[in-house]
Amino acid sequence: MLFKNIKIIDENFTAKPHMYVRTEGAFITRISAEKLEPLEGEEVYDGKDKVLLPGFYNLHCHVPMTLLRGYGEGLPLQRWLNEKIFPFEAKLTPEDIVNGTKLGAMELLASGSVSISDMYFSINEMADALNEAGMKANICHGISSFDPAQKLSELQGYKDTIRLAKAVRDGVYGGEPGTGAGSRIIADMGLHAEYTSTEGLVRQVAEAAKDESLLVHVHISETASEHEECKERHGGRTPVCYMADCGLFENPVRAAHCVYITEEDQEIMKAHGAYVLHNPSSNLKLGSGIAPVAAYLANGVNVALGTDGASSNNNLNMMEEMHMAAMISRGAFKDANAISAADILRMATRNGALAQGRTDCGLIREGCRADLIVIDLDRPHLRPDYDTIANVVFSAQSGDICLNMVDGRVVYRDGEYAFLDKERIIFETEASFRRILGEL
Numbered sequence: 001m002l003f004k005n006i007k008i009i010d011e012n013f014t015a016k017p018h019m020y021v022r023t024e025g026a027f028i029t030r031i032s033a034e035k036l037e038p039l040e041g042e043e044v045y046d047g048k049d050k051v052l053l054p055g056f057y058n059l060h061c062h063v064p065m066t067l068l069r070g071y072g073e074g075l076p077l078q079r080w081l082n083e084k085i086f087p088f089e090a091k092l093t094p095e096d097i098v099n100g101t102k103l104g105a106m107e108l109l110a111s112g113s114v115s116i117s118d119m120y121f122s123i124n125e126m127a128d129a130l131n132e133a134g135m136k137a138n139i140c141h142g143i144s145s146f147d148p149a150q151k152l153s154e155l156q157g158y159k160d161t162i163r164l165a166k167a168v169r170d171g172v173y174g175g176e177p178g179t180g181a182g183s184r185i186i187a188d189m190g191l192h193a194e195y196t197s198t199e200g201l202v203r204q205v206a207e208a209a210k211d212e213s214l215l216v217h218v219h220i221s222e223t224a225s226e227h228e229e230c231k232e233r234h235g236g237r238t239p240v241c242y243m244a245d246c247g248l249f250e251n252p253v254r255a256a257h258c259v260y261i262t263e264e265d266q267e268i269m270k271a272h273g274a275y276v277l278h279n280p281s282s283n284l285k286l287g288s289g290i291a292p293v294a295a296y297l298a299n300g301v302n303v304a305l306g307t308d309g310a311s312s313n314n315n316l317n318m319m320e321e322m323h324m325a326a327m328i329s330r331g332a333f334k335d336a337n338a339i340s341a342a343d344i345l346r347m348a349t350r351n352g353a354l355a356q357g358r359t360d361c362g363l364i365r366e367g368c369r370a371d372l373i374v375i376d377l378d379r380p381h382l383r384p385d386y387d388t389i390a391n392v393v394f395s396a397q398s399g400d401i402c403l404n405m406v407d408g409r410v411v412y413r414d415g416e417y418a419f420l421d422k423e424r425i426i427f428e429t430e431a432s433f434r435r436i437l438g439e440l
Helices: 063-068 077-089 094-109 121-132 156-169 198-213 222-233 237-243 262-273 280-285 293-298 320-332 341-348 350-355 386-397 422-439
Strands: 004-008 015-024 027-032 044-047 049-053 056-063 114-119 134-143 184-189 189-191 216-220 253-257 273-279 301-303 372-376 401-406 411-412
Touching: 004 386, 015 049, 015 198, 015 280, 049 386, 049 411, 056 253, 056 273, 056 301, 056 320, 063 077, 063 094, 063 121, 063 184, 094 114, 094 121, 094 401, 094 411, 114 121, 114 401, 121 134, 121 156, 121 184, 121 198, 121 273, 134 156, 134 280, 156 184, 156 189, 198 216, 198 237, 222 237, 222 401, 237 280, 253 262, 253 341, 273 293, 280 320, 293 301, 293 320, 301 320, 301 341, 301 350, 320 341, 320 386, 341 350, 341 386
Parallel strands: 004 044, 004 049, 056 114, 114 134, 134 184, 134 189, 189 216, 216 253, 253 273, 273 301
Antiparallel strands: 004 015, 015 027, 049 372, 372 401, 401 411
């Protein structure tokens, strides 16, 4: 496809008008300020009054929890989990999870996400559903057990992880057979949290991730009570310190929430190149607090953005997450530029891609993968177009997105999905929800 006469957000996160961008196969092959003539048979996309930018990487999600949207309102995290979420999830079948995944995929694509990092279960079925939708995803099972004698190898979540990792290496999801390089789907190793595991399990997960060369996705210090109770259980050690002592940070760690991590925790994460996965809307909605992300960035800690699940947010809209992240940091630090609009956009795009291990993604650069979205600037709330990046972060809405492209394939355009049947998916998810409610 040739995007002609379109404004772009370039690799330095500056806006450039009247550009030409060519994609061939899965990649961006040409970026030019000079007019490019279309190749034979090439589709030309008119970029008048539009901006082309990297698609969003939602780095912490539980996408099947679209089935629980609006369920468990008004409860703090632990009551929300134990009284509402865990009992509901116990009734889920793999078919329900596929239904919720496809519903979430529609929401994600329409709001500009090209890839997610997800923690749930029935992960192989999820991988197939997301691949069918045309998305990218890093997927893990949130492994947990309270049994001090539990062997990781006997847990279904671990078995599913290894099966998914093998499918990725075999090229099932579009990657290079033998290595899985370039795969749309990537298997991560998941650990649910300190409070849902034993020390033996954490050590086994750390070792298994190292053996399989997998990223580790984990919840850390989401609430003050979680943080303090960990210290009581583990001789004053915070979740980060405790998990570091268990060897977890010998792997690439992607730590969701991190609302309460200390300066010592930050030094550990910085030294190991770990990422904080910032979920501002979920943290606010559950009353968990506000992560001091501006301080993390100032201290050299990597940060990417996520929405969390649709039961604690209640949506999967990364445009809203960018807006929220910028607003609460500026308010909390009483600094009108605590995090710039460009830094927020970078967190939602390039940082997210790097956190997933996708080094050739998240930028508009020749040779990078064509994971691109188009926003229509011809809207009253996006005029005047004085500062395009500020408009994207503070003014744009998900409904302004008119195209989503993943690996050079258009997966969403002007309200239509290339690979998903909207009416059928909504019907089937409603049926799943009603059945589970009837069983509770």
